[in-house]
Amino acid sequence: MNKPVDFYELPIEVERKFETLFIQGQDESFEDGMESQFSTNLLLLMNRYNEVAIEILVYLIIGERVNPVVAAEALRWVGRINDSSSHRRRRWLLERALTSPHSRVRDGAALGLAFMDDPAAIPSLRYAVEREDIDMLRQDMTQVLEQLEQTRSQKSS
Amino acid sequence: MPLVLRGIRFNRWYKNPVQDFPWLAPGELPGDSLADIAPQRCTLSVYLVEDNHSNLWRVIAALTANQTSPSHFGFALIDLQMLNSMGFKIVDQPGDTADSIVNSWHRDIVELSATRLLALAQTIQSHGATDQILEKEVHNWITRSIYSNFLDQQRIKITSERLRLKFGLPLKK
Numbered sequence: 001m002n003k004p005v006d007f008y009e010l011p012i013e014v015e016r017k018f019e020t021l022f023i024q025g026q027d028e029s030f031e032d033g034m035e036s037q038f039s040t041n042l043l044l045l046m047n048r049y050n051e052v053a054i055e056i057l058v059y060l061i062i063g064e065r066v067n068p069v070v071a072a073e074a075l076r077w078v079g080r081i082n083d084s085s086s087h088r089r090r091r092w093l094l095e096r097a098l099t100s101p102h103s104r105v106r107d108g109a110a111l112g113l114a115f116m117d118d119p120a121a122i123p124s125l126r127y128a129v130e131r132e133d134i135d136m137l138r139q140d141m142t143q144v145l146e147q148l149e150q151t152r153s154q155k156s157s
Numbered sequence: 158m159p160l161v162l163r164g165i166r167f168n169r170w171y172k173n174p175v176q177d178f179p180w181l182a183p184g185e186l187p188g189d190s191l192a193d194i195a196p197q198r199c200t201l202s203v204y205l206v207e208d209n210h211s212n213l214w215r216v217i218a219a220l221t222a223n224q225t226s227p228s229h230f231g232f233a234l235i236d237l238q239m240l241n242s243m244g245f246k247i248v249d250q251p252g253d254t255a256d257s258i259v260n261s262w263h264r265d266i267v268e269l270s271a272t273r274l275l276a277l278a279q280t281i282q283s284h285g286a287t288d289q290i291l292e293k294e295v296h297n298w299i300t301r302s303i304y305s306n307f308l309d310q311q312r313i314k315i316t317s318e319r320l321r322l323k324f325g326l327p328l329k330k
Contacts, residue, residue, distance in 0.1 A: 029192065032166060032231060033224030035316075068177070072168070076228070082319065103177050107168040111229055114291045134171050140289055147291055 014049050018056045021045065025070035038070065039077045046081065054078075054089045061105065062096050071097075072108030079112025091116055095124035098141075103134055106141075114144040119152035159205045160234040161247075161264070162216060163281070165193040167231030167289040170282065186282050193233075194277055201266040201277075204252065204259065206234060212262070218302035219256035221295050226317040231289040233281045240266070243276065255312035256302065300324060 025038035046053040057078065061071045075097055078090050094116070097109035106128065113121045125145045132138035169190045171177075178187055194201055204216045221227035240247060245266050252263025269277070281287070290298075302308045303324055315321055321328055 030166075031224075032164075032229060033221055033227045035226050080228070101176055103171055103174050104168050111291075114229070114293070117293065133176070134174060136167070136171050136287065140167065143289070143291060147293060 068102035075108035079115035219259035
């Protein structure tokens, strides 16, 4: 069980760095398959501040304090980070983001989970598929769900 | 008659995203969608895909091998005949990917006015098929294209070291 996040304990200067990054990200045009200034700096900050960084992302993204398009971009990259020590927390963030009121954030979360390819996210994804109102996004989440189920069956065989 | 493929960001084309844009009238497209068909000098780059999608994987492998860090790939497919009948002017123009055959499937939609561009967006929304291929599959297709020698390794633009190692490509200096 993870310790509940006490947002008042987050270092304010680190939080400001992330907030500034997200504000600057609003001026960028993101392309699939391409790094951006935002993604490069996000990965640098996450590498530097590790566990605290994830808590700040929870605060900013789940708390709906940042632009949803930039939040979605962040979630895709959160899923792509190759770091086993933060794997569970990152997956938790992505699972939480599946319940965002913003469709693009839900999409970013689903894509982040597809990158992680961790079958432990299956229940959250299944729940998200059941609740999803937008047909195209539901279809997309279903695709991710099928991928994770396939990964699970490959791992168990 | 083949289909025309245009890469898009899938989430810009959701139908009736009322939670995100409550002001959007039913059936209307969010303005953001137009960013995916922004022309260069009134010209839009597209690729031909067979009706039965038999070459879809190869086109996507070539397009994503042109990216620095290929991940998922969103696209729209539109009937070429429909575009012709609507008066869109489509010309042969070699593409710029690492796969020379895919390059021969490249076309330009030319002489696009703002009005024609909007008509194209509406055609994609009402008659096109949109889909998204997840990263895992995209990577399988790039690997398949590399091992089939469809991709000229010198022209692959992937810069991510992790991915170059995964695809068995030499690291860039």
